[in-house]
Amino acid sequence: MxxxxxxxxxxxxxxxxxxxxxxxxxxxxxxxxxxxxxxxxxxxxxxxxxxxxxxxxxxxxxxxxxxxxxxxxxxxxxxxxxxxxxxxxxxxxxxxxxxxxxxxxxxxxxxxxxxxxxxxxxxxxxxxxxxxxxxxxxxxxxxxxxxxxxxxxxxxxxxxxxxxxxxxxxxxxxxxxxxxxxxxxxxxxxxxxxxxxxxxxxxPGLRSTGGAAAAPRYDNRRFAFSLSRLPENCTMQESDNGDGVTMRDQGGFSLLAYGTNSYLVMEQSMEDALAELSSGLEVTYKHIDKAKNWFVVSGIAGEEIVYLKCFFGYPAARILRMSYPKHKAHAYAPQVEKVVQGFRLYE
Structure with missing residues (x-):
């Protein structure tokens, strides 16, 4: 694998x-x-x-x-x-x-x-x-x-x-x-x-002092964002055009992180992006920080919990989307929090 x-x-x-x-x-x-x-x-x-x-x-x-x-x-x-x-x-x-x-x-x-x-x-x-x-x-x-x-x-x-x-x-x-x-x-x-x-x-990435496996990271140079704290036990595959990465495990967890300039091209606002990304969700939480140009939204889609975070602005929007089964919420919550904390834009 x-x-x-x-x-x-x-x-x-x-x-x-x-x-x-x-x-x-x-x-x-x-x-x-x-x-x-x-x-x-x-x-x-x-x-x-x-x-x-x-x-x-x-x-x-x-x-x-x-x-x-x-x-x-x-x-x-x-x-x-x-x-x-x-x-x-x-x-x-x-x-x-x-x-x-x-x-x-x-x-x-x-x-x-x-x-x-x-x-x-x-x-x-x-x-x-x-x-x-x-x-x-x-x-x-x-x-x-x-x-x-x-x-x-x-x-x-x-x-x-x-x-x-x-x-x-x-x-x-x-x-x-x-x-x-x-x-x-x-x-x-x-x-x-x-x-x-x-x-x-x-x-140096495979092992560090003591022989423990060092945590890998994902960097997207095309859209200047990174994931410094990756989910555990996931397969990972980059898209052919280099806009992002998909990760999945065998328990139903999935992650999509990508960049897009479509909102800029279509002259859409951050509110437009939020509405589009949360379409079909039964929204349980959302927060917009206009001063720092980002928003988060979470909700329910069928039998899954979905969490989204978006850094919105020039020259692109960078989007993180994670989903996992509702009955595994307790098990996946710490992993989701860890990934969100490691979702960063390049300085």
């Missing part, structure tokens, strides 16, 4: 979303995805992965997620990407092309990936022995390498201090000093005699 939340990691260029896989209501693996994505199961021998493919504006990313949370990035390219996948000797083998006409072969085994360039020219790069681990981030070691790579220090579970190199943009890690992070690392080589242990991806 997938969940989607906002993601803008420094390691893969702006991607846009975290994709989290959920089991029994808890996330167990995650990766970054572009706007258009799909998940499928792949198997080779005793290896089993969720294969995640995503794309946007010619950019492509392919990732494998295991049942144990292992994340392996097969490729990240603006080129043709994946050409073929097959099984060889109990391992997964991928053939792909980058944006500069180079062909590559990636062999995936247990907790490792080795990418082999199609030519032997110096300058071809490959990853080897990628792995994902939980480590405490200790901070920068203060010794940059050729003004390009910066050393980051981590403490492993057995107490060792590990130094990994990362580019300039990895300084965004600083706020996470002293916390336990999921990091992916491996050996990056540039031709004979170069390379070393290097950061490839850092995923």
């Amino acid at each position: 997938p969940m989607i939340a906002s993601c803008d990691p420094a390691g893969l260029s702006p991607v846009g979303q975290w994709l989290r896989l959920v089991r029994d209501g808890k996330p167990f693996a995650q990766t970054c995805v572009y706007q258009y994505w799909g998940v499928s199961r792949v198997q080779a021998g005793d290896l089993s992965f969720y294969q995640v493919e995503s794309s946007q504006d010619g950019r492509k990313l392919l990732t494998l997620l295991s049942e144990q949370g292992m994340t392996l990035h097969i490729f990240h390219t603006s080129g043709p990407g994946l050409k073929e996948r097959r099984e060889e000797d109990g391992k997964l083998v991928y053939f792909w092309e980058d944006g500069e006409g180079y062909a590559f072969k990636s062999v995936v085994g247990k907790n490792e990936i080795h990418t082999i360039p199609g030519s032997e020219e110096a300058g071809d790069s490959h990853w080897t022995d990628l792995r994902l681990e939980e480590m405490e981030y200790l901070g920068l070691d203060g010794k940059g390498l050729a003004d390009i790579w910066y050393g980051h220090l981590f403490r492993t579970r057995d107490g060792r201090t590990l130094k990994l190199n990362g580019g300039e943009n990895w300084q965004w890690l600083q706020p996470y000093q002293g916390k336990t992070l999921c990091i992916q690392w491996g050996k990056l080589s540039y031709g004979p005699g170069f390379g070393g242990d290097t950061l490839y991806a850092v995923m």
Whole structure:
């Protein structure tokens, strides 16, 4: 069961979303995805992965997620990407092309990936022995390498201090000093005699200090609003045009959060919007704050309780709508209150 939340990691260029896989209501693996994505199961021998493919504006990313949370990035390219996948000797083998006409072969085994360039020219790069681990981030070691790579220090579970190199943009890690992070690392080589242990991806969202799952959030950049406190145990899917998100659980709870400029285009007032959004409701409560341009309304629709909140104004209205069965009002009330408190406009 997938969940989607906002993601803008420094390691893969702006991607846009975290994709989290959920089991029994808890996330167990995650990766970054572009706007258009799909998940499928792949198997080779005793290896089993969720294969995640995503794309946007010619950019492509392919990732494998295991049942144990292992994340392996097969490729990240603006080129043709994946050409073929097959099984060889109990391992997964991928053939792909980058944006500069180079062909590559990636062999995936247990907790490792080795990418082999199609030519032997110096300058071809490959990853080897990628792995994902939980480590405490200790901070920068203060010794940059050729003004390009910066050393980051981590403490492993057995107490060792590990130094990994990362580019300039990895300084965004600083706020996470002293916390336990999921990091992916491996050996990056540039031709004979170069390379070393290097950061490839850092995923602070899945786990935090103590191993507890951190709460995901949803950000809508098109209409500049966010949900910082998401409902529990819900599947989440963004709309194709990026105007909002839909969330549902198996108990009858549903949430719709979206933006629209239709009221502005039709020159409708806040009262017009309230009347339209509450149409068909047996209204039990409403409040309008004209000074701050928002309103709330709640009521009954058949066997459901409906709660609406709207931030109304230029350039758009941002609307949150939640509904759930009347007989589960006591169970869902705290969740609804939490979501409403986390419904915000960007500053």
